Amino acid sequence: MSVSALGPSSGFSPSTAAPVSRAGEAGLRAGEAQGDVQGKAQGLSEADLRIVEQLKQRDREVRAHEMAHVAAGAGVVTSGASYSYETGPDGRRYAVGGEVGINVSPGRTPEETLSRAEKIRAAALAPADPSGQDRQIAARASRMAAEARVELATRDRDEGASGPAQAYRVAQTGGGPPATGSALDTYA
Numbered sequence: 409m410s411v412s413a414l415g416p417s418s419g420f421s422p423s424t425a426a427p428v429s430r431a432g433e434a435g436l437r438a439g440e441a442q443g444d445v446q447g448k449a450q451g452l453s454e455a456d457l458r459i460v461e462q463l464k465q466r467d468r469e470v471r472a473h474e475m476a477h478v479a480a481g482a483g484v485v486t487s488g489a490s491y492s493y494e495t496g497p498d499g500r501r502y503a504v505g506g507e508v509g510i511n512v513s514p515g516r517t518p519e520e521t522l523s524r525a526e527k528i529r530a531a532a533l534a535p536a537d538p539s540g541q542d543r544q545i546a547a548r549a550s551r552m553a554a555e556a557r558v559e560l561a562t563r564d565r566d567e568g569a570s571g572p573a574q575a576y577r578v579a580q581t582g583g584g585p586p587a588t589g590s591a592l593d594t595y596a
Contacts, residue, residue, distance in 0.1 A: 456497035463494065463502035470503040473535040477508040477542075481531030484524060486511045512545065514552055518559040525553035 452460070474489035487509035493501040512528055515521040528549035532542045 452497055460496045460498050460500075463496045463504070466504055467502040470506045473537070473539075474506040474508050476534040476536070477510070477531050480534035481508065481510055481527065484510050484512075484527045484531055510545065512548060512552075514556070518556040518563070521556040522553055522560070525549045525556060529553070 470491065471489070474491070478485055478489060485508060489506050489508050491503040491507075492505040494504045495501050508531075510528060510531055513524075515524045526549075529546045532538065532546040532549065535542065538546070
């Protein structure tokens with residue numbers, strides 16, 4: 409379960425990654441219950457039935473984890489969840505790992521970069537139990553945000569030097585350069 413860092417890419421449609429509808433979810437639950445009956449009918453041992461239950465639980469956790477990334481990552485998610493599967497003793501495939509693509513490139517301006525970094529961090533840390541890779545992406549986003557804040561502060565400071573303080577200095581000197589030698593009085 410992780411978020412993968414991707415460069416800019418086109419085309420993620422939230423509709424392709426939308427969770428199953430309530431009706432579809434109910435159908436899945438009915439199928440799961442039916443699968444249990446089929447599992448017993450197929451002659452699965454108690455140990456195999458326990459493995460199937462564990463795989464079902466893992467499948468639910470993985471899917472919820474990845475959907476949390478997708479839900480929180482509006483604007484930065486580049487691809488829906490992709491899963492790795494394991495086939496259970498009942499012959500069905502269960503998701504045991506997953507990944508969501510997220511664009512971690514900076515914005516065109518420091519403000520845009522700061523906004524993107526906050527979205528990336530939120531998407532990476534959205535699941536209840538973020539993975540190590542999720543935490544790495546969040547840390548990368550935090551560094552990107554810090555760099556954007558430094559750039560904003562530097563720009564604001566530089567603009568301030570040409571703003572009111574500069575106007576005051578010009579007014580004090582009458583618009584021209586200060587007179588040579590007249591600006592310094594020293595007394596011992």
